Amino acid sequence: MRNIEVVIVEDDSRIADLHRRFCERVEGFSVVGIAQGLEDAKAMIELCKPDLILLDLYFPEGTSLDLLRDIRTQGIETDVILITATKEMGPLKDALRGGVFDYIIKPVILDRFTACLQKFREYFARLHTDGRVEQRDVDSLRNLNPSLSLSEPPAGDLPKGIDALTLRKVRAEFEGEGRDLENGASAEEIGERIGASRSTARRYLEYLVSIGVIFPDVAYGSVGRPERRYFRH
Template structure:
């Protein structure tokens, strides 16, 4: 799966470095550039073509919201998360109208930062997995955008996925969140076959709830182990 490329636009060098370290701790993301002034930001967006921009609002040489408006006018193909010390309600309204994915108030702690990127990863993965579009797919993205709440794995499940069985699979990872499980182990835990368990596990990978590792033994094919993200 393609790594999500992130551009950080932040004038405070220490804050920019902290956010870069945060991004690098979250699986599936990489920082492709860091810009400390708006004068260089537009050129960096053109050159790097990031999937996601982490954008401050107040800069010595301009305003991040004005920069965001220019991005939208120029049809830049990227999403934006605002990270700012600004707490004005008017700014929040403007951010929502501009289609920002999330809004974090400084200082940002890693748990909140990781949550924002995890939400974005689910959104990005599902959007890029679409082959065509129907009303259900459209509803998912607009419901997620309203209030920008995280899509829960047991909501709006596709045909063939039973919510009650799915909940059992999710619960099997709650007791030992750092421990990986095979499809056979999950099937035994929920009272289902290995094939059924694997169907639900693969669905949870598509939502971003799980990730997969291949573990190589001494004999035979590698075993697929599923881990909570």
């Protein structure tokens, strides 16, 4: 597969160069342009037609969220990773709704950055595979792309008995790097981790099953008793 071409949009030249060096350390990526302003970014995106944009959020002329919306409105086939120092929830929501592949908070940690690009490389390869699409392919892409795997109905659209805050706690048990999820988790285990009863945990787990975030399976213990366990896609 050809290299993934990247444009970096960052107004601080030192940070832009750091991200370039980080990016070029990951096999399969090449930086084809660096823009230090939003107008320059528009021109460079049109000229280079990159596969991926590493996009800062704040610029002297405003935020890059309008640029993100323009990219989506115009149907430009590029993905975006937003990199920002802000820790406010509002921009994160806007970015996820705008379809960013990932959202990285500055200062960028090399391991986190590298893991993100490696995941994007796999996502990109799967998107460019010919053939029919099966449900497992869709589920796999949702797991690779946080903007898909983290999507959920607004709080007002959640069914009765499902609280948004508790739902996020349960969901967090199946997301993030470094979690030992090879053997899945039971309702009892999830309940203990989030401080809820087994029945409450099961209700939330079954809801996540219904929207395709996780899937259940039956495991048999040492005495042969079946146990319903939950796994992420």
